[in-house]
Amino acid sequence: MRILFLGDVMGRAGRHAVSERLPGLIARFGFDFIVVNGENASHGRGLTEDHYKALRAAGADAVTLGDHAWDQRDTLSYIERETSLVRPINFPSGAPGRGAMLIAGRGGHQVLVVQAQGQVFMNPVENPFHAVEKAIADSPLGAVADAIIVDFHTEATSEIGAMGQFLDGRVSLVVGTHTHIPTADQRILGSGTGLMSDAGMCGDYDSVIGMEADEPIERFLTGIARSRFIPAEGAATLSGVAIQTDAKTGLCTSIQPVRIGGNMPQALPEFASD
Ligand SMILES: [Fe+2]
Numbered sequence: 001m002r003i004l005f006l007g008d009v010m011g012r013a014g015r016h017a018v019s020e021r022l023p024g025l026i027a028r029f030g031f032d033f034i035v036v037n038g039e040n041a042s043h044g045r046g047l048t049e050d051h052y053k054a055l056r057a058a059g060a061d062a063v064t065l066g067d068h069a070w071d072q073r074d075t076l077s078y079i080e081r082e083t084s085l086v087r088p089i090n091f092p093s094g095a096p097g098r099g100a101m102l103i104a105g106r107g108g109h110q111v112l113v114v115q116a117q118g119q120v121f122m123n124p125v126e127n128p129f130h131a132v133e134k135a136i137a138d139s140p141l142g143a144v145a146d147a148i149i150v151d152f153h154t155e156a157t158s159e160i161g162a163m164g165q166f167l168d169g170r171v172s173l174v175v176g177t178h179t180h181i182p183t184a185d186q187r188i189l190g191s192g193t194g195l196m197s198d199a200g201m202c203g204d205y206d207s208v209i210g211m212e213a214d215e216p217i218e219r220f221l222t223g224i225a226r227s228r229f230i231p232a233e234g235a236a237t238l239s240g241v242a243i244q245t246d247a248k249t250g251l252c253t254s255i256q257p258v259r260i261g262g263n264m265p266q267a268l269p270e271f272a273s274d
């Protein structure tokens with residue numbers, strides 16, 4: 001399978017980049033499954049139902065959230081109806097929605113999408129390692145799931161590296177989200193799991209992690225919040241990672257960065273023929 005994962009969609013600029021570029025990418029590279037992190041798609045805070053539907057219409061087979069999951073109140077209700085919207089699995093028990101979903105891909109493949117939130121420099125959540133392990137035990141790779149994608153939403157690359165090693169050989173991809181900065185460490189671990197510490201954001205990088213720079217600079221200079229953060233609306237870079245998986249094992253055989261548009265270094269995947 002060919003799978004594309006796009007990092008945090010940031011505001012209108014990010015949404016437009018996804019709508020404009022994702023359909024062409026799917027056609028060009030023949031992706032079988034697409035995951036998009038939508039936690040910042042609505043004005044940088046959460047994901048309204050309309051914006052969720054727009055990401056799905058652009059080609060996202062699954063949409064993941066993060067620590068901003070509940071910033072838009074309507075998410076609390078529509079998430080219960082959706083079968084392709086995944087929030088962190090280790091939120092407090094009783095939280096609406098689900099943290100792991102088995103979702104059908106374009107070619108009929110079954111893909112388990114799991115999201116967990118980290119514990120380092122993040123708001124308190126249940127243990128992400130135990131929660132993810134239980135989810136993948138219920139839908140093992142190569143037996144129930146043709147591919148397993150773990151979106152680990154956290155701040156520290158050390159925590160993501162540990163999750164990657166912990167799941168090595170048991171999932172197709174562990175990819176970090178949340179920092180909005182793409183890392184250049186994509187690689188295949190010893191037992192066949194693809195790892196990238198952060199997919200980066202789909203947004204305007206001429207900013208401070210997607211927000212206009214003036215207010216963040218002001219707060220660093222003075223410690224005073226003078227106004228709200230405003231999503232930057234310049235040309236966005238679509239940022240993420242593409243993998244290819246083995247048809248039998250579901251493990252990763254190729255992992256490459258994807259960055260298109262905006263002012264970031266550009267990267268397009270090259271796949272060996274299946
Ligand atoms: Fe986040």
Ligand SMILES: [Fe+2]
Pocket residue numbers: 008039040066177178179180
């Ligand atoms: Fe984010």
